[in-house]
Amino acid sequence: MLHRSWRRAATAAVAALLAATSIAACSDDPSDAKDLSENRAGAMADYGIGKQFKASEPVSFSILYNNHPNYPLRDDWLFWKELKSRANVTLTPVAVPLSDYEQKRSLLIGAGDAPLIIPKTYPAQEDAYVSSGAILPVSDYLDLMPNLQDKISKWNLKSEIDQRRQEDGKFYLLPGLHEKPWQDYSVAIRTDILDELNLAVPKTWDELYTVLKAMKAKYPDVYPFSDRWSKPNPAGNLLNILAVSYGLQGAGWNFQHTSWDANAKKFVYTGATEQYKQMLQYLNKLVSEKLLDPESFTQTDEQARQKLANGKSFVISANAQAVVNDYRPDLAKTNPKAKISKIPLPIGPAGEINPASRLENGVMISSKARESKNFVAMMQFIDWLWYSDAGQEFAKWGVEGTTFVRDAAGKPKLAPDVNVIGLNPKAPKHLQKDFGFYNGVFAYGGKPELVQGFFAPEEQEFQKVLNARPPVAVPPPHPLNDEEREQASLWETPLKDAVYQATLQFALGQRDFSQWDAYVAELKGKNMDAYLTMVNKAYDRYQKDHG
Template identity: 25%
Template sequence: MLKRTRKRPLLLTVIMVLLFVTACSSGSNNAEPEAPANTSNEQGEQPSAEASLVNASGFPIVNEPVKLDIVAGLPAGSHPDWNDVMLFNEYEKKTGIDVEWQMISTSVLNEQRNIILASGELPDVFYAAGIPDGDVMKYGQQGMFIPLNDLIDNYAPNIKKLLDENPDIRKGLTMPDGNIYSIPRVYDPAFTSVLINPKQWINTKWAETLDLKLPETTDEFYDYLKAIKEGDPNGNGKADEIPFGADGIGRLTKYLYGAWGLQNRGSRHAYVDVNPETDELRFFPTDTKYKEMLEYIHKLYSEELIDPDIFTVNSSELLARLGEDVYGVYNSWDPESWANIENFTGAPVLAGPHGDKLVVSNSPLTGLGHFVITNANKHPEATMRWIDYFFSDEGTEMFFMGFEGVTFKRNADGTTEFLDEIVKNPKGLSFDQAIAQYLVWPGGGMPGIVSQKYFRGGESLPLSVEAAKLLEPYVPEETWPPFSYTTEENTRMAAIDSDISTYIREMQAKFITGDVPFSEWETYVETIEKMGLAEYMEIYQAAYERYKNG
């Protein structure tokens, strides 16, 4: 039965703001929204007038029905309308909290979310709305997002436990003003396969045909790709094989960073790591090792060992080409659940020319802006209890596995597995399509804990788990979560980083393709320095010191 939809002014307000923005597009639209009247950081820490409605534990969460308006990002592959999905309909029965979901496609989410924030007509919650880390701090200080510190301590035992047991996650969530404004999406630190992702995959059929051993150094990797290009492993007498492919050059650089000891504090920090010789922060895109890596990739590219379309090919196009069996090696999502191919295995770690042999890992804290409570919310205590359940073992099982007897069965040893309705759907639906009839997690971006125990995406499959075991010994001991910046720092960093990042990406492509020779390297470095690199690193250093000191 369809859930009753209540008409609210939020969508109408968004439409009105859209019309206003369109009408004013010829003028300046860079002014930041003003803080709503009579708000402060302290306001969110005070018990609301509705706190007496909330039960301290158990279900229902509230003694009287409560309604919440939540704006949510809708990724491709998820259930199209969360107002009529089993997960949240059943959760409403448990909690007494009726959520009206306003779904916004992730393809237009950034624009729509910013319009809502500018309108001042806020929902009670933004959920999976892709709020940038800097905006979490900005709107928190403006009072639009309320601080959650006391709410976590008093109404979120599962989230509090997570933060107490993982100080780095707490530090990553805490803003320079001492407040936590958001609830995260977290990778279980023990779930190695999801922390090291995407991975590198090697075509075992072609390796066997050419009698090739898996490469373990960058020199061997070059020889391996060369053998595929020249060996006709598909046996059709044509040189139509593509030795290496990926949906973006960033996949390849991330894989090769470790062979030159770069990005050694994790992928959440695109350009800054630690110099192992000085133990100081390093901006590595101007380091000689980065230059050597680019020279190596240029060699692969110039000898046609890399897909010539690597700078433009998207994941859908890569997936289609994988089905045509043209790649000897590819870097993206797992071959079984994503690409439905079986003749690939995980690649080992590569040792570089200086003996570096590292794996670039993801931080357990994937980002900040997955769940925020706004100052329009009259039930923050109930809202915090609502989200906290999805950080419990029982709530995580419900979110990712669904409901016993409907989507999964429980084995005698306590483990769970999906029913044939999901994994062998009689209507021919894919796994994601089948599970999306009941749950919302396909597509990602939701707050909660992604654990191997309950998450059944590709990273949990045996092939991915085995591939991760090869890589795990080479993960650096320390992986940084995202750093936080003061409002002033964030404003300056955003401006400097935009220019520097754009230039780095442009020059990376030009160096690799040969459009710019490496004799221009010093000019490249000097240009970055003139863009404000010294100030960039000063801000980074300040954020790093705050992180180290908790």
């Protein structure tokens, strides 16, 4: 941390205190106004930031456990043993296969049989359980969670947290928190072709167009860009990363019906905006000039990979794993001299932004937990394991001297006899399978150095570039009530289908842009205006009720 004068440090401390206070103040019914005297069995009297949680008596909590096929649940994991030793906590997993997790979670909650702790819940998935009272309004109990409050304050996450609030002003999901956004998806480029043509790595979408033009001039029989990830959503990744580069909330596989217009201070329909039109005009330009393979919108991943491997394309959507696990091995078989790398997300009209969310999947709490004599201890424990620096390091890296060691700078690194994601490929033990650490139920979020601890050096460089960009502005809260949510669900599918169909038609040149107004009129015919009125009414109502 940079050295500061005492005056600046004091100012920062006051600001942090005020921010933390404002977070707690958002709760309609904070827990210090409740009587929790009967619910403190096992709790620490002096629990706080930087303190190891250890229950004052042995406690046990049931937890819904997402059983991942890559590291099936084992009773003899060091994770469980160490949790008992460090925290005096025994977790009783109710194991559900990964493939059935969401359905089983819904059934258990609906029947009133859910375990007390319900992790692996993604933002907005909690919405379905709010009105029944089956899950706890966790925002009422933030004063029991000092590490969570500290990170929300220090990392300026209040606007992201506020976006998760329901109509009553409360939130019901304890999300995984990232200090910095983690944007993984971009495009990968054959860098040996760039070198051959004496071209720099493109930094913007316009520069990418120029690169594709040069590739086409040199290799006229090639579609320079042939894309993957088009099933089930056509051009799922490409449309999404383009949309956010144009200042929209998302498209493709992350299609968002509404985007926030900060100037007009209202929500607009994403698929009807001028930015969406400009994005499609960009894609149409690539297709019409034969720079983007029209089959990109319909082909399978395997077909896209084959084209790349056989020199029929040079550019493709990518994330870190796809480059290492798919593209390089594919190319090694067909063209050992070929080189390919994921490039930093190209910059578009919205300027330099990091579009990834800083909130990840998180934890719901069954409302039954509130009646438990160990309720306070449970909230303290959750705060330690999921939100303290020490708890996050433990969940990811495990036990020093057994699963990891520290380098000269004090940073953790895998013990030489332990492997994970191919970092020590010949090691006899596996961090996830044999020890239960780096488990998606418990390990996510945190500081960049923790999140990126297992990243290859090139991926760390990629993240360094993206982390230097400011996070994308978060739209304000606009929670729908139950009746509105039901109505929205009836309108959203026809609207989304219409947008998807027109997106393909405009991008592929099957529909001329002189038809844009007619397309918008079609969306209006599918209740677009009524949908927007409802969303903006929800925004106005929330502003009036909660500020």
